[in-house]
Amino acid sequence: MTPSEIRQTRLPNGLRVLTDPMDTVETVSVGVWADVGARHEPAEINGVCHMLEHMAFKGTRRRSALDIAVEMEDVGGHMNAYTSREHTAFYAKMLREDLPLAVDILADILQHSVFDPEELERERGVVVQEICQSLDTPDDIVFDHFQATAYGEQSLGRPVLGTVDSVRRLDSGIVGGFQHTHYSPERLVVTAAGRVDHDALVDLVTAQFVDLTAQAPDSGQPARYTGGEHREARDVEQVHVVLGFEGVAYDDPDYYATAILATLLGGGMSSRLFQEVREKRGLAYTVSAYATSYVDGGLFTLYAGTGPEDVAALTPVLCDEIAKVRASVAAAEVARARAQLRAGILMGQESTGGRCEQLARQVLVYGRPISNEEVLAGLEAVDEAAVLRVAGRIFATAPTLAALGTLDGMEPLERIRARL
């Protein structure tokens, strides 16, 4: 393993630059992560962050959309981007000698995009197709229903892509204005991992990121979990069931205990849900549990896809497993979950892209890089009592149920609630 020698610099304008050097590779991953996501959007322009992510590739004052694509791919690099509920990311991976080009393009698309109205009109069509693809994918859209039910009308409940209606409302002025007001230096972090020299990157970023406009931070609406139920009857082969609860924020003292709970309940082939739902009963191909954190809240989710004839049997089994994990947790399970999480962290260190992204997310969420040692110590401190305590805490919250498919056989939420 390359020893981690992370360095960080805060530029005078507030922009943070961090590097995680690996001298055993010939490539480097570099990216700009913005503390800006769907939860920072007003409802009427839901999807603006994602549209902005798309439009950043559609032309700047000195580059056409084709130029952006060609310059990077000419040197064999590739650039991509994504939007989540809290963050937007623009990143690239390339051979080490092409880092200056990547920084130049990232700086250009984030400061000098022109948001041409004709380009936006065409890109609206692309985004509408992306939304339609999501609507057509049952095990994708059911999670949007779940999110909307868990957070009611709040911004954290809205889809990252927006809706066909909200995307129709976006225009060049709205998208450009949103970048201007939200992409301030304090809300951005530039990270690189791989074959990179810290001082050289700081010089490149200092020279290129000079046109960001400073603005006050905006943490979006606070997360207020509500719970509830959403059912969509759809004539498809499978029934998708998402059963969730209020989880924990990134900075919650129970953060690591929650990660261990999710892993032992539904994180791998040895997990309780995999063994009970798939191995012992053959009810599902996919069954899992996982924890999602936000800066001020979180979700804890169980998911399974089953047949219409089996859904009546599925929800009692999920509730049973919840009752069992609230009642007892074995030391061996906690140790196994910890070993899985530990190995995942060490294996994640092998990829430049993974290290670059992890570093950026840590800085946006915690304000500083978190060493592997700190994470491992956090996991180490979790014992059975801590897992039991967090299970008691999480499963005492109001359930959120989202289901999609042929739902005739599925019991009502009140019945599920009574089992919990």
Place this chain on the structure above:
Amino acid sequence: MTPSEIRQTRLPNGLRVLTDPMDTVETVSVGVWADVGARHEPAEINGVCHMLEHMAFKGTRRRSALDIAVEMEDVGGHMNAYTSREHTAFYAKMLREDLPLAVDILADILQHSVFDPEELERERGVVVQEICQSLDTPDDIVFDHFQATAYGEQSLGRPVLGTVDSVRRLDSGIVGGFQHTHYSPERLVVTAAGRVDHDALVDLVTAQFVDLTAQAPDSGQPARYTGGEHREARDVEQVHVVLGFEGVAYDDPDYYATAILATLLGGGMSSRLFQEVREKRGLAYTVSAYATSYVDGGLFTLYAGTGPEDVAALTPVLCDEIAKVRASVAAAEVARARAQLRAGILMGQESTGGRCEQLARQVLVYGRPISNEEVLAGLEAVDEAAVLRVAGRIFATAPTLAALGTLDGMEPLERIRARL
């Protein structure tokens, strides 16, 4: 980059063991790849390879399904498997000190699985759910339709998962018998990449893989591309269009030229299809072209997902782009595609899993490891004339069209054929 120092050993029984050491990581990926896939299945038991892949995790003479899962995850490792039309793979990634455990489990599940009938009954339910998930995912199932149309009634045209009907016919004797007749030492290769010592791995494999039964090789039905058309009317938001042609086999002299053709036509943001279909016209979110090879044939595929109101415009654009690439190819495009493929190869070298799998596939397909230098030289030798020649060859074959969605606006295959 870790210099590649691949070593190989053929055991007396014919089993091949290859290692690709990387001394900068603490983990190792190890797997067994079998030259056995859906194309080796008789029609009436289509899906037996995939069922065998599932059943290998359901218990051996000395391990229960739970034991298999727990032993690996206790040490933070993970094990997985997949089935394709030509291969089946079982692989694991773990910390270096746990390699003996991984080899022990792999050897056990591939030689001493018991295929318990009750376990198989439950696993049938799991596989049926996996098939239903695929049927419910438009941009997944359309490719099964495409494959069936390209290869008619041949084994290469059948779905890897099988059908609900064919999976119902599988029993413990069929699955166990198939492993017995097909998993011969000559058809298996064990590879490892990462922190691994070749001699130590050879010793482990020699000691553990002693119960494989030798059988004659079986290359399955020869590939005979037919072409044709399949349309499925389905009430979903998007229309999925797959337009394909006969491609090239792994050992075809045009193999590298075909890879460059696919990349410049639809391999990245600078590709012709991305620029024309997505950037200039906003017709699709996903549009791509790619080449698939088999040992004795191949496919060349264009894919796009669009709206019902845009599908009438889409197919003429795809045909136009085919006509254009048959007419002229620029040196700069070829150079860019080559740079993309080259960087992809170098970046792939950074992951233990990627190197382990690549090595195994090369040995199964070519009978030997292929060095990066050889691949890069193959790409280097491709010029514009070679790309034009292969475009002429591929696009002169009979088209295969698979489409799914609201298809009223879509032109008939004869019309598309006339445009080509």
